[in-house]
Amino acid sequence: MKKILALVMAVVVLSTSAYAGLFFSKKQDKNRLSGEIVIDGSSTVYPITEAMAEEFRAENRDVRISVGVSGSGGGFKKFTVGTTDISDASRPIKNKEVKIAKENGIEYEEIAVAYDGLSVLVNKDNNFVDYLTVEELKKIWKSGSNVKYWSDVREGWPKEEIKLYGPGPDSGTFDYFTEEINGESGNIRSDYTPSEDDNVLVQGIVGEKNSLGFFGFAYYYENKDKMKVVPIDSGKGAVEPNHETIMSKEYSPLSRPLFIYINKKALSEKPQVKAFVKFYLENAMDIVPETGYVTLPQEKYDEQLSKLGLK
Template identity: 60%
Template sequence: MKPVKVLTLSALVGSALVMGACGNNNADNGAGGNGEEGQDAQLQGQISIDGSSTVYPIAEAVAEEFMLEQPDVKVTVGLSGTGGGFEKFIAGETQMSNASRPIKDEEAQGLKDAGIDYTELQLAYDGLSVVVNKENEWVDQLTIDELKKLWLDNGKTKKWSDIREGWPAEEIKFYSPGTDSGTFDYFDEVILDGGQIDKSATLSEDDNVLVQGVTGDKNSIGYFGYAYYLENKDNLKVVPIVNGEGKAVTPDAETIKSGEYEPLSRPLYTYVSNSAVKEDEAVKAYTQFTLENAAALAEDVGYVALPEEEYTKQLETIEGLK
């Protein structure tokens, strides 16, 4: 899904971004070189990235801006889901892997077995958003227990009246990210508790399918990353979630960053091959460019930036891989 603002990011970020990118793309000294020769140097190569559809809007924005500065570097970004991305990362098909959850033990072991050392980088915060059809007038908020009651399979067809007294006796239609999605994994961890999702749910790695499903049926419910809700907010109704303090909270930049929107707030990640950073100047420059501009680009596509010092620490880590 392509954010509508991506193509105007240069104007928004300004000349500081451009100068930062040029300064970091130094073919002789590596990204971050300070010499005038290095600032004018152009890189060449191909960078392949895959993974989370939730992280995709940020990754796509970064790729487009980077290729404006380095037109001889081709960056491709796929969205096969967090799990699918890690499979390609382990197979050596990509240099970076986007994820909407931390890497699993078995995935880390797969990388170890393949001889691939990696670095985990946080890009932004997301608030997993629960949405219903715009014509749904009865769902005003949901507790965690009601979310469990909704989504956990009980072998029966569920109606809204089964969830709360007074709600209509209409069958609920469920739309969920697919099982390769880090968003599914996160929802499974905090809501399903490892249980079986309702067997009637439509699962898809493509968030567009989920949006279309919820917008097309009055009795539907779904969930996905905050950016996809923002892009479709005129056609969807986001549901406030009751947090641990008993307060019904709607996801927005402030509640996600503060952690008030819990337990559905989470960080978003990218994982980069250490050897690719060390051996390929284009990968190193791209990784640094990502961290230098993630705050502005993430907020432009609907996510919440980390504190500036977190990006600085991670830049130092990448620089230390030389």
């Protein structure tokens, strides 16, 4: 009789343990993040967001994250009609984009994530361009420019035809550069090779001895052994972009903040989006430098976490 009782008790214990295990397993499954996060936009911000997505996916394997690269303008076209949850941007949203968002009932949060020093590059075999002034950049890149050869830029430089590479009109870098250098967004000569993909621009500059181009600092930093960065003189002496001069804004006028824009509805209704944004801001101090960009002060990330109710 004692043996039978002991056997019954053992079965009860095992059954209870199995049920408890199943209960907690279901509870864990219920709490596990899943679903999709759709992101698109700036090629400049892409390395940061893709690095964040990779680290986040390692901890949340049931969350699918797509990170597209259609340029800041291309990203906002999708974001302002509700196609994406997050938009990467290397410039602030424009008034016309704000209007479209309002018309479509899209409310959003603007979050600064890093600093960039928009970089001017030449081929690594170029041995005469030691720096460029802002006025020389304008002379080269403005709409209607008659600069064709390096000798047209500065006396003593060779009569070699310049091959120009730069972002296309959907890029926030395009907007920023044309505004800061040429005085008006979209003011640029038409006879250059454009691309929203900075890797295409890198390949062009690396492959052409008399090339000149511009794009985000991270793409230069990643390929610094393959090309030469040009110090820029805005009137106080030539300054090369690096982490220190970008953060201090000594590298002027091409130092700028980088952003992500978050759909408020996605933030409140999609746990995976909320968790990803929290992860993004909490890990920026570690991950942003790995991508070649410059971090904001820690207190700025903390302020933004509080602003979003994530701290």
